[in-house]
Amino acid sequence: MNALAVGGTSLVNSALMQRPAGSFFDALPAELTARELEPRYRAVEEALTIAPGPGDESNRQVLAALADDRKWKLARAPQAIRWESQDASRPACIRCNRCMVSCNVGAKQSLDLTLIPGTLDAGPALRDLCAVQTAESIEGGYAVRFRDARTRRAEIWRAPRVVLAAGTLNTLKILFRSSVAGGLGRIERLGQHASLGADTLGLYRAPRDVAPSAIDGHCADSLLEVPDAGGDREFTVAMLTSPLLPRSSLLRRAQGRRTLSMVGFGRDAMDGRVVWNGRGIEVRHKAQAVVGRILASMDRTAEAYGWDKPHRRHDPAQPKRPWMSVHPMGGCRMASDARQGVVDFKGEVFGHPGLHVADASVFASGPAAAPALSVAALSWWIAERIAAEAGRAGA
Numbered sequence: 244m245n246a247l248a249v250g251g252t253s254l255v256n257s258a259l260m261q262r263p264a265g266s267f268f269d270a271l272p273a274e275l276t277a278r279e280l281e282p283r284y285r286a287v288e289e290a291l292t293i294a295p296g297p298g299d300e301s302n303r304q305v306l307a308a309l310a311d312d313r314k315w316k317l318a319r320a321p322q323a324i325r326w327e328s329q330d331a332s333r334p335a336c337i338r339c340n341r342c343m344v345s346c347n348v349g350a351k352q353s354l355d356l357t358l359i360p361g362t363l364d365a366g367p368a369l370r371d372l373c374a375v376q377t378a379e380s381i382e383g384g385y386a387v388r389f390r391d392a393r394t395r396r397a398e399i400w401r402a403p404r405v406v407l408a409a410g411t412l413n414t415l416k417i418l419f420r421s422s423v424a425g426g427l428g429r430i431e432r433l434g435q436h437a438s439l440g441a442d443t444l445g446l447y448r449a450p451r452d453v454a455p456s457a458i459d460g461h462c463a464d465s466l467l468e469v470p471d472a473g474g475d476r477e478f479t480v481a482m483l484t485s486p487l488l489p490r491s492s493l494l495r496r497a498q499g500r501r502t503l504s505m506v507g508f509g510r511d512a513m514d515g516r517v518v519w520n521g522r523g524i525e526v527r528h529k530a531q532a533v534v535g536r537i538l539a540s541m542d543r544t545a546e547a548y549g550w551d552k553p554h555r556r557h558d559p560a561q562p563k564r565p566w567m568s569v570h571p572m573g574g575c576r577m578a579s580d581a582r583q584g585v586v587d588f589k590g591e592v593f594g595h596p597g598l599h600v601a602d603a604s605v606f607a608s609g610p611a612a613a614p615a616l617s618v619a620a621l622s623w624w625i626a627e628r629i630a631a632e633a634g635r636a637g638a
Contacts, residue, residue: 249371250355251410251602252569256615257342257483258323258351259463260293263610263617264476264510270608272579274588275624283620283627288321291352293616295319296326296336299464306465306482309547313540316468320481323352342463343483358619373398375417377425378405384597388425404597404629406590408622411437411571411604412517412524418575418592418600419519430592431581433574434517434524440570441478441509441531441609445541447550448503469540471510476611478509478537480544505544507537508570511609517574526571570614575604577621589632590625601625 248254262284268277287293298319310317324342328335328350336350345351363369372392379386384403391398407414415434421427463481471477483504515528578584581593586605592598601622603614610617 249369250353250359251408251618253323253351253353253615254355255343255345256569256613257463257481258353259481259613260288260291260321260323260616260619261466261479261508261610261612263612263614266475266510267606267608267610267617272577272584272588272607274579275577280620280624283623284616286623287616287619291323291357291619292325293321293323293352294326295321296324296464297338302464302482305547306467306544309544310467313543314470315540316470316476318466318468320463320466322463323357325350325352375407375409377421377427378407378417378598379421379426380428380595381426404599404633406599406601406625406629408601410602411574412526414600414602414604415517415574416524419517419524423519427595427598430585430594432576432583433585434519435574436513436576436584436607437515437517437526437528437574437604438511438513438572438606438609439515439526439528439568440572440614441511441533441537442568442570443507443509443534443537445505445507445538445545446503447505447541447545467540467544469536476510478507478533478540478611479613480505480507480537480540481613482544503550505541507534507541508612508614509533509537509609510611511572513573513576513606513608515573570603572603572606572609572614575600576607577605578607589628590621599625599629 265277268280303317306317309315324336325333326336334348334350337348339347341347342351346353349356370391373389374392375387375389377388379388381401384401385405387400387402387405389398389400390396407417409417415437418427418430418433422430422433463483465482467480467482468476469478469480483506509531510533511531515526517524517526575586576584577586577588577590579587584607586592586600590599590601590605592600603618605621606614606617
């Protein structure tokens with residue numbers, strides 16, 4: 244199951260905006276470096292006013308002791324949330340922990356409240372509730388076929404440049420359909436170097452002497468960064484110590500009121516494939532061994548808190564397939580040439596001038612972090628390149 248939304252997953256994620264591991268930049272094509280991307284990361288952080296929230300000192304003391312013992316790095320969780328406000332029309336976080344399912348008070352700095360309104364002020368038109376089917380080559384550019392859910396009519400827009408930013412699976416679906424059933428033509432290496440993300444969720448039961456009020460708060464407070472043998476980050480464990488969906492009757496019946504959670508973001512091998520089966524796309528992705536190591540680290544973290552034993556134990560040496568995936572990436576890999584990927588360092592599809600991709604499908608490596616900040620920074624970079632080329636061409 245995948246979804247469409249103006250503003251992407253920023254509408255429903257925990258607003259965690261974390262910098263990636265160093266290996267993320269190492270995998271990019273030589274034409275694009277971490278130094279060149281740095282101003283774009285800073286621009287996104289400033290635009291979304293990213294900052295860590297108010298800390299829980301007792302919580303931090305437990306994690307600091309664990310990090311010191313395991314030689315892990317402890318960090319505050321940077322989030323796109325308005326923590327303080329003097330403006331009644333722009334409320335601050337009330338620590339209700341509803342971040343995972345949007346924000347009831349409007350304190351989350353999601354893209355529909357920040358970057359998108361600023362973009363619309365510059366003149367573009369926004370057509371929501373439209374599902375793109377194909378992008379086909381025509382003289383002077385591309386014809387984009389889509390269906391308007393309001394009118395239930397199929398329409399076509401024509402443009403000299405097209406940017407696909409529909410999210411990894413939707414972007415791949417559009418490109419495969421365009422290539423196989425439409426008039427776009429073959430795209431070499433489309434769907435290769437894909438991943439469902441080496442991310443996983445761990446659920447734990449808090450002891451009965453922990454009152455429900457003690458486990459309320461905002462969605463993420465602290466991050467534990469676990470290094471690999473070379474000192475780079477292998478994965479991150481984010482503390483979602485409050486119930487994942489507070490006051491949810493469904494989860495209360497399924498897990499109990501005192502079920503606490505952690506989520507891990509791993510550095511994926513990016514060795515999966517997305518293929519076209521004649522009707523749609525299929526994701527073929529091997530289980531990642533790093534997931535087992537993430538779950539083992541979550542178990543150690545739960546033990547440091549004195550929480551009840553985890554529901555299950557894991558052998559960190561064995562690959563484990565996550566029971567859910569919220570961060571698919573890759574399949575339109577950014578590379579130096581068409582033998583290695585689908586788009587160049589400007590996000591332009593090889594062999595298709597004017598057709599760009601700007602979402603997590605261009606990732607060449609997993610970030611070992613929540614990917615939202617890297618998606619935004621890379622998209623910012625790509626948008627600058629498109630604007631510069633359009634200015635030179637006078638269009």
